[in-house]
Structures are given as structure tokens and as C-alpha cells.
Amino acid sequence: MDCFCEATWGHTPQYQIGYCQQCPDKVQWPSNFGPKPPLYFNAGMFVFEPDLATYRDLLQTLKVTKPTSFAEQDFLNMYFKDKYKPIPNIYNLVLAMLWRHPENVDLDKVKVVHYCAAGSKPWRYTGKEENMEREDIKMLAGGVKFVPAPSAA
Secondary structure (H helix, E strand, O other), X not given: OXXXXXXXXXXXXXXXXXXXXXXXXOOOOOHHHOOOOOOOOOOOOOOOOOOHHHHHHXXXXXXXXXXXXXXXXXXXXXXXXOOOOOOOHHHOEEOHHHHHOHHHOOHHHOOOEEOOOOOOOHHHOOOOOOOOOOHHHHHXXXXXXXXXXXXXX
């Protein structure tokens, strides 16, 4: 599941009121906002078993769906909202979880790391990212010493 605590979610009601599905008891969803939003997944790690009917329906639905901020991720979340079942974050650890919800992370069990949080992509390291010097991130990146690329200096 995604984390709504990062600034990239600043346009959402979840971010604006401090609600995050990673800690749903911290801030209650206000009743005047309507029903609580369905769980939202990060589509960087997405597993499903399609069939031809679903494929065709996906394509038809896509034709009449307006573009959104997170493109295919928003579309897939909308389409599969009633079927989605979260997988443990050890199979899709969104790095922001390390500093936003460390209580939900067991680093020793992590199998897949998702470098989607701003400033967490080793291949884009400039030396200015606030989280790249964290020991847990260095460990997840295989103990790599991050050196800014010449063009980033």
C-alpha cells in the first residue's frame, strides 16, 4: 500500500488532513468528507491473474477515463478497488516507510525495495538528498557508497 505522508500526495484530502492508510488509527477519516477512500496500492509492484474479459473491459474503461496525476496507477486503483488485496510490504517496500512508518518495517525480511520516494533513487543521486545517507537505505542499496554524478555536482 502507498503512504500518503509524502509531499507528492499534497493534492489529496488524505495528505491535507494527515490521514495515511499505513496508520489508519492516527487520524480518523472525517465523516463530512464522505466515505473513507478505498485502499490504494503503488502500481510499481502489481500482481493479478487476468482473463480476456478483464483485458477487454480494462481497455474499454481506459477509453472513457480522464487522465489523473498518477496515470496508470490511479487507473488501476480505480479499476481494481473492490478486488485489491494488499501484499505485505516486504514484497514492495516503499522507501518512505523507513522514515514515515518505521514501526511497519522489518528490514531483515524485505525482498523487494521500491525506490519511488523523492530523493531515494540511487541512480539519481546528487549529494543533496536528505535520506540517502541513512544507514538503512545504504544497506538496502547493497552497501553502495553514493557518489554524485559529475553532471549533478
